[in-house]
Amino acid sequence: MSKKILIADDEPSIVAALEFLLQRNGYEVHIARDGEEALRLVESHNPDLVLLDVMMPIKSGYEVCMRMREREDWRHIKIIMLSAKGRDAEVAKGLSMGADIYVTKPFSTRELMAKIQALLSQGSEPESA
Amino acid sequence: MSESESKGQRFVALCMLGMLLFNYPILALFNVSGTLFGVPVLYAYIFIAWAALIASMAFIAESGGRQ
Amino acid sequence: MLHETAIVLTAFVYLGVLFAIAYYADERADAGRSVIASPYIYSLSLAVYATAWTFYGSVGRAASDGVGFLPIYIGPTLMIALWWVVLRKILRISKQNRITSLADFIASRYGKSALLGGLVTVIAVIGILPYISLQLKAVSNSFTILVQYPEIVMPAKIGVLATRQDTALWVALILAAFTIAFGTRHLDAAEHHQGMVAAIAFESLVKLLAFLAVGVFVTFGIYDGFGDLFGRAAAVPKLRAMLTPLEGVAGGYANWAWLTILSMMAIMFLPRQFQVAVIENVDEKHLNKAIWLFPLYMLAINVFVLPIAFGGLLRFPDGSVDADTFVLTLPMAEKRELLALLVFIGGLSAATGMVIVETIALSTMVCNDLIMPVLLRLRRLRLNERRDLTGLLLGIRRGAIVLILLLGYLYYKLAGEAYALVSIGLISFAAVAxxxxxxxxxxxxxxxxxxxxxxxxxxxxxxxxxxxxxxxxxxxxxxxxxxxxxxxxxxxxxxxxxxxxxxxxxxxxxxxxxxxxxxxxxxxxxxxxxxxxxxxxxxxxxxxxxxxHEAGGARFWRGTASVPDLYSLLARFLGTATADSAFGEYASAKGLGWPDERLVADAELVHYVEVQLAGAIGAASARVMVAAVAKEEALSIDEVREILDEASQVVVYSHKLEQKSRELEAATAELRGANERLTELDRLKDDFVSTVTHELRTPLTSIRAITEILLDDPDVEVEQRKKFLGIITKEAERLSRLINQVLDLAKIESGKADWVETRVDMKEVISDTLAAMDQLFREKNIQVEARLPEKVSTVTVDLDRMTQVMLNLLSNAVKFCDSANGRVEIALAEREGFLSVDVRDNGRGISPEDHETIFNKFHQVGDTLTDKPHGSGLGLHISRQIVEHFGGRMWVESSLGGGARFSFTLPTGAAT
Known part of the structure; x- marks a missing residue:
């Protein structure tokens, strides 16, 4: 069974690129256009990983991240935070909110895929254990 | 000190009022023939005004903190 | 029939009661349970103001000029209104300095001057003698009249009496003995004469009751109330004029006013009033009650004066009876023996009260401010070397009492018969004023x-x-x-x-x-x-x-002294017992015992001893005595000033300091403000860079991701490839647009933009822009309504820039429109001197707090949108800059959920 990944971003171009990339690598992809929708989809589809843009309408990526970490049953979901803002303070903030990795835009698709794969393989272990 | 100061000012004002009441020309207004309850107007005026003055002094003296 | 013996006996019984009261009060005081520690006793003791003059003389004066006697009581009432300010201060001063008398007060105030104290004493004694003689006259007259009962004969008609029958002399001597017994039990004159005060308060009650009894008897017994009495008086032509007595009298009001002022002074500065009001006061708080109770007493004792006066004038129309005696002669004429006797006792109480307090006050002054300073200066007497001076002090005081009363008698003999009671009293008033x-x-x-x-x-x-x-x-x-x-x-x-x-x-x-x-x-x-x-x-x-500054006297002393010297000084004047207890008190306040070698004779102890001594012998003498044992280094005027100014200088310094710190604070605030502005500018610059970076990175991300996909995966379907290439093109356009806008903004802000100004018809600009965007509207299925007038004035602007503004506003409107039923309205209107353009959408609106910030650089209103095709965040900012460049304004009106209306104006006059 393929892993589920949720893309939460409001930039249609980036979403289109990521969606194509992940589907090509055999993941089941869901798309949210704002923070609220992201939380809704996490609830309904229980993804294994979320690609979370920071600058989103309604609820920011930080907020979504925080909400997710508040829920015990969502603790296993990996979060990769994506942001065009790459200052140290912002990276630190994202990580302190509970993101597993903070990726600065623009990113290398290869590196991103490698990180996603690494996270997902590592994350499955404690679940099976 | 400020309470006793304001009390002092009220007393000074009252004293000035008293000086006005018991002096020309106010006094002359009542220096007329005729009676009030059988008492000559001037006598009646002086004693009533005097009593009112004392009542005001009692009010000021006893009001406020018992400094 | 009132026998002479019965009258004398009654008088002595009364004096006996008085003495018993005084004795009881003194005993109680010694036991520590003071009876005079009551505001009511204090108020009653102040009524020592009402003497035989009030008791007999007021009626006499009223019988000659109606209300003319009243200023003597109204004046004090007015003065008492000022007591809170004046007497409270005098009280505080007197307590701190252990002032013993009026003379002591004045002497102490003006540099502890013995000369001044002596002068005040002389003035007081000479000035008060007529007043004391008046009391003697009143008592002896009333006695003489009463013994003639039932006949009414004026004393002047009786002729010269033998010495044995010279009542006034006997009265003087008896009162002297009485006063000595009352007033010189304690040596410390600053201490309270508790027995005397209690007796005086009792006397005040007696004289008030006696006078009210006569008043009620005359008004309601002889006549039928006030109305009847005044009605009958008005029927007599001679008396009618007295009902409006201030009329027609030359200087009538002036006399009235002067009498008021005189009495205001008297209530403060008569030695006996100073004695009871200041020296005998045990608690400042008693003022609160006395301030109104004492005036009330005066009012009460005066209510029946006029009725008695008119009653007397009606009863004795031939003038054979002295009006000063009406109070006594009216009950006698009506054959009321007991009432007459009560009146006699009332008059006696009024007279004795005055004489006792007055002579005590005067004898203290004579002793402390007249005789002692002289004796102490006479080195021949070697008073300084005497072990015990207490007996001498008491002897002087007792002698002074006898002397004063005998002088009063002498004055009575010399001048007493020539004046009415009131006139004699007023002479004394004028002296103490x-x-x-x-x-x-x-x-x-x-x-x-x-x-x-x-x-x-x-x-x-x-x-x-x-x-x-x-x-x-x-x-x-x-x-x-x-x-x-x-x-x-x-x-x-x-x-x-x-x-x-x-x-x-x-x-x-x-x-x-x-x-x-x-x-x-x-x-x-x-x-x-x-x-x-x-x-x-x-x-x-x-x-x-x-x-x-409370009790600050010690600050002013500098010198050397020894404890034994100070102790023996105090013991000489106050006795060893008193000196021991005074030193014991001082030492225990220091946490030491007495005697104790650790007690230091410093400035504080020297001051303490001086104050204790002042309580016995007055400030001026105490000063001299202390100076003799304590080798004082004289302070120069400058040093005293320095000490005094110290406090005020501290105030000045702290004031200056405050001002300096205020200035510093202001400077700091200014600096902080400047710093904040700099930080803000820095932050804005930082934000600008960060935002520009963000805006550049977003399209770059898509472009990079997609090119990498295409590069890594040659097998991408043609359809998908086409779509990707489309995205790359769009994002590249977005990049270049952003870069253009940033450059544009930089030009406008630095003032280097090229403005091509022509006369422009805004109607055309709007129509052209709408036409250019027609395709977009159709795509988004947005209804557009333009309300343009037939003709508007031209404005002088840059055509391309204005088109840019319109494009910005309209694309914004499209962006924010309701996605299902989009609707945009454009309205152009001409008002006085300017054109206005409104662009309204029916989107979700902008919350009020954002109405200004959306015009800031890079503010993303697009946060509320899921789609942001033109989200550079610079459009509105640039538009506003353009409109403002041509002298117009741009703003937004909106509320959340109610759509937004962007408006701008342009002046139609010859713009820049």
Whole structure:
């Protein structure tokens, strides 16, 4: 069974690129256009990983991240935070909110895929254990 | 000190009022023939005004903190 | 039938009761349970003001000029209204300095001057003698009249009596004995005469009840109430004029006013009033009650004066009976023996109360301020070497009491018969009024000096002697009457009763005017003409600022002293027992025992001893005595000033400091503001860079991701590839647009933009823009409504820039429109002097707090949108800059959920 990944971003171009990339690598992809929708989809589809843009309408990526970490049953979901803002303070903030990795835009698709794969393989272990 | 100061000012004002009441020309207004309850107007005026003055002094003296 | 023996017996029984009360109160005081620690006793004791003069004389005066006696009681009422300000201050000063008398107070204020104290004493004694004689006269007259019962014969008609029957002399002697028993039990004059105060309070009750009894009897017993009495008086032509007595009398109101002022002074500065109000006061708080109870007492004792006066005039129409005796003769004429006896006792109580307190006060002054300073200065007597002076002090006081009463008797014999009671009393009032400038000036004005006070008192007293005392002697036949009628040596201008030709006033008003002019004038003129000594300066400050520095006397002493010296000094004057207890008290306050070698004779102890001593022998003498045992280094005036100014300088310094720190604070605030602005600018710049970076990175991300996909995966379907290439193109366009706008903004902000200004018809600009965007509207299925007038004035603007503004606003509107039923309205209108353009959408609106910030650089209103095709965040900012460049304004009106209306104006006049 393929892993589920949720893309939460409001930039249609980036979403289109990521969606194509992940589907090509055999993941089941869901798309949210704002923070609220992201939380809704996490609830309904229980993804294994979320690609979370920071600058989103309604609820920011930080907020979504925080909400997710508040829920015990969502603790296993990996979060990769994506942001065009790459200052140290912002990276630190994202990580302190509970993101597993903070990726600065623009990113290398290869590196991103490698990180996603690494996270997902590592994350499955404690679940099976 | 400020309470006793304001009390002092009220007393000074009252004293000035008293000086006005018991002096020309106010006094002359009542220096007329005729009676009030059988008492000559001037006598009646002086004693009533005097009593009112004392009542005001009692009010000021006893009001406020018992400094 | 009232037998002489019965009357005398009653009088002695009354005096016995009085003594018992005093004895009881003293015993209680010794046991520590004071009976006088009550505001009611204090108020009643103040009523010692009402003497035999009030008791008999008021009716006499009322019988001759109606309400003319009232200022003597209304004046004090007005003065008492000022007690909270004046008496409270005097009380505080007196307590701190253990003031023993009026003379002591004045002497202490003006540098502890023995000379001044002596002068005040002399003035007081001479001034008060007529008043004391008046009491003797009243008692002896009332006695003489009463023994004639049931006949009513005036004493003047009885003729010369044998010495054995000279009532006044006996009264004087009995009262002297009585006063000695009351007033000189304790040596410390600053301590309270508890027994005396209790007795005085009792006497006040007796005289009030006796007078009210007569009043009620006359008004309701003889006549049928006030109306009946005044009605009958009005029927008699001679009496009718008295019902409006102020009319037609030359100087009537002036006399009234002067009498009021005179009485205001008297209630403060009569030695006996000072004694009961200040020296005998045990608690400042008692003022609260006394301030209204005492005036109420005066009102009560005066209510029946007029009825009795008219009753007497109606009863004795032939003038054979002296009006001063109506209070007594009316009950006698009506054959009311007991009432008459009660009246006699009432009069006796009024007289004895006055005499006792007055002579105690005067004897203290004579002893402490007249005799002791002289004795202490006479080295021949070697008083300094005597072991125990307590007996001497008491002896002097007792002697003074006898002497004063005998002098009073002498005055009565010499001049007493020539005047009515009230006139005698007023002469005394005028004498003590001379103290007013020195005391009132002394407690409110630091500039008053010893020389000023001396000059004022001397000048005022001299005028008093000349205008009041001299005429009294002349009228009594001791000086030629020609002196009054033609002036000394026939100089008319110097006539004592019409000085410098001032006529038309009564004797008292006349004397008051001249003596006050002389007194106040000399006091101020001399005070201002010379600077005070160190001692005067510090005393002035201690008195005037009494509420500011509490008990600060010790600060002013510098020198060397020894504890045994100070102790033996105190013991000499107060006795060893008192000295031991005083030192014990002081030592225990220091946490030491007495005797204790660790006790230091420092400034504080020296001051303490001086104050204790002052309580017994007065401030001036105490000063001399302490100076003898303590080797004092004299403080110079500058040093005293320094000490005094220390406090005020601290205030000045702290004020300056405050100001400095305020200035510093202001400077700091300014700096902080500047810093904040700099930080803000820095932050804005930082934000700008960060935002631009963000805006550049977003399209770059898509472009990079997609190119990498395409590069890594050659097998991407053609359809997908096409879609990707489309995205790359769009994002590349977005990048270049952003870069253009940033450059554009930089140009506008730096003022380097090229503005091509022509006359432009805004109607055309709007139509052209709408046409250019027609395709977009269709795609988004947005309804557009443009309301353009037929014709508008042209504006002078840059056509391309205005088109840019319209494009911005319209694409914004498209962006924010309701996605399903999009609707955009454009309205152009011309108003006075300007054009206005409104662009309205029906989107979700903008919350009020964002109405200004959306015009900031890079503010993303797009946060509320899921789609942001043109989200550079610079459009609105640039648009506003353009509109403002041409002299217009741009703003937004909106509320959340209600769509938004962007408006701008452009002036139609010749713009820049």
């Amino acid at each position: 001379q103290f007013a400038p020195a005391i009132l000036g002394g407690i409110f004005w630091k500039g008053g000096t010893r020389a000023g006070a001396l000059s004022g008192l001397l000048a005022g007293f001299a005028v008093w002697l000349y205008t009041l005392f001299l005429p009294a002697l002349a009228r009594s036949g001791w000086l030629p009457l020609g002196l009054l009628e033609h002036g000394p040596f026939g100089i008319e201008l110097l006539k004592p009763l019409q000085l410098l030709g001032l006529a038309g006033l009564d004797q008292i008003s006349h004397a008051m005017i001249w003596s006050m002019i002389a007194n106040v004038g000399a006091y101020f003129a001399v005070s201002l003409s010379a600077s005070p000594s160190a001692e005067e300066h510090r005393q002035a400050s201690l008195f005037v600022d009494v509420f500011r």
